[in-house]
Amino acid sequence: MSAAPVGTREISRHAVRAELARVAFNRFCLTGFNQVTFADLSEAAGVSRSTFLRYFGTKEDVVLFVFDPVGDVFTDALDAERANQDDWSRLRNALESAVRFLVRDVQELVTILGLIEQTPALCARLREKQTEWRPEIVARLQKTTPSTDGSSVIANVRVAAALEILWIVLGQWSASDGQEDLGKLLDAAFAAFSTPARQQTDAPL
Amino acid sequence: MSAAPVGTREISRHAVRAELARVAFNRFCLTGFNQVTFADLSEAAGVSRSTFLRYFGTKEDVVLFVFDPVGDVFTDALDAERANQDDWSRLRNALESAVRFLVRDVQELVTILGLIEQTPALCARLREKQTEWRPEIVARLQKTTPSTDGSSVIANVRVAAALEILWIVLGQWSASDGQEDLGKLLDAAFAAFSTPARQQTDAPL
DNA sequence: TCCTAACCTGATACTCAGTGTCAGTTGCGA
DNA sequence: TCGCAACTGACACTGAGTATCAGGTTAGGA
Numbered sequence A, B: 001m002s003a004a005p006v007g008t009r010e011i012s013r014h015a016v017r018a019e020l021a022r023v024a025f026n027r028f029c030l031t032g033f034n035q036v037t038f039a040d041l042s043e044a045a046g047v048s049r050s051t052f053l054r055y056f057g058t059k060e061d062v063v064l065f066v067f068d069p070v071g072d073v074f075t076d077a078l079d080a081e082r083a084n085q086d087d088w089s090r091l092r093n094a095l096e097s098a099v100r101f102l103v104r105d106v107q108e109l110v111t112i113l114g115l116i117e118q119t120p121a122l123c124a125r126l127r128e129k130q131t132e133w134r135p136e137i138v139a140r141l142q143k144t145t146p147s148t149d150g151s152s153v154i155a156n157v158r159v160a161a162a163l164e165i166l167w168i169v170l171g172q173w174s175a176s177d178g179q180e181d182l183g184k185l186l187d188a189a190f191a192a193f194s195t196p197a198r199q200q201t202d203a204p205l
Numbered sequence C: 001t002c003c004t005a006a007c008c009t010g011a012t013a014c015t016c017a018g019t020g021t022c023a024g025t026t027g028c029g030a
Numbered sequence D: 001t002c003g004c005a006a007c008t009g010a011c012a013c014t015g016a017g018t019a020t021c022a023g024g025t026t027a028g029g030a
Helices: A008-031 A038-045 A049-055 A059-067 A070-080 A087-102 A106-117 A120-143 A151-175 A182-194 B008-031 B038-045 B049-055 B059-067 B070-080 B087-102 B106-117 B120-143 B151-175 B182-194
Strands: none
Touching: A008 A038, A008 A049, A008 A059, A008 A106, A038 A049, A059 A106, A059 A120, A070 A087, A070 A120, A087 A120, A087 A151, A087 A182, A106 A120, A106 A151, A120 A151, A120 B120, A151 A182, A151 B151, A151 B182, A182 B151, B008 B038, B008 B049, B008 B059, B008 B106, B038 B049, B059 B106, B059 B120, B070 B087, B070 B120, B087 B120, B087 B151, B087 B182, B106 B120, B106 B151, B120 B151, B151 B182
């Protein structure tokens, strides 16, 4: 996982970052992501534009940096799974760990997801992160299974599908204002692969 | 599908667009996407920067506009499928239509995919298009099946998974320089959902 | 306690993407 | 032939992101 902050410098940096993000987040929700400029943000936060930009490389990162650890959380959780389970179960459980990591403050996460949903630039950047996570996850998933020809494609598809489920489930969950049970939503989503893909699809929940 | 160009204006616009994209594409491949500016492109194409920007809203679109019809191709193909097939078969076949639409000039497509792969901005924008296609595809897939509670999530997951397969298969295909059979690659990818998700995964090709 | 090297900050200047406007031109239909 | 609509280049502008610099602050070792 990411190295815990050791020096006081690191602690300070982390805290400032959090505070800047907090201030910025309010502005984004109030005015809309695209309407807010770095000049606005730095003024609201009481630092110079230069300084603000030193903490966040891009405007998207101001919102999305909270998702950065998800890749590691996911791979770690995948490793912790018993290797004798099938791929889907392992992915489902690892996904639950990732979701649990994200849901600390329900209201906050719902708000962030809402902001992301209505801002194409944020969606795009988030998908980019998702794509960065995939190779490592695929490697971990395959570690137990001696890779045969073509199994790499299969592993890639399964991981990609699992990551898609992450956003679909979170979207559904935030649409219910954080009311629905995330575990059940995950089960319902993974049913897409176990239910006979014909007519019906009786909701299993 | 998109309206065929009728007036001479429309024909002209379409042709100019294609020519500008052609010139620009060479530059991108030569120097790298990020290193080329609109000033470079317009100079190379012999038009003003203003004019170039009028044909393509963003630099990404200069490369990716060829993917714009894919969403419609996919949904149309999905409608054409016999409704009594299962979801996976319908999606697989619709995907094959989309792929066939894209593969007109093998060498050109391989080059484009290579450029996209090594340019994060292009990947991100492409994923954005993909996300735009999804709702309509989900609607078409569900049209035949009376939607029960929770089946919407399942349909969303299946479509999302299918679209992921599109890029995974195209990536694999372009890595083989366009040699591998796309139909077989699609079968291999969809095997991720039919093969028991345990050990082995003997490659079915 | 002091010194120094590393770090943080704000200021400034720069490149480039993307938007908007305007005046002149050209093609097309009436 | 007239007039409208679209196309064009020129120009100005906003804002993201990069780079540099000088002055101030702090951590940590002597």
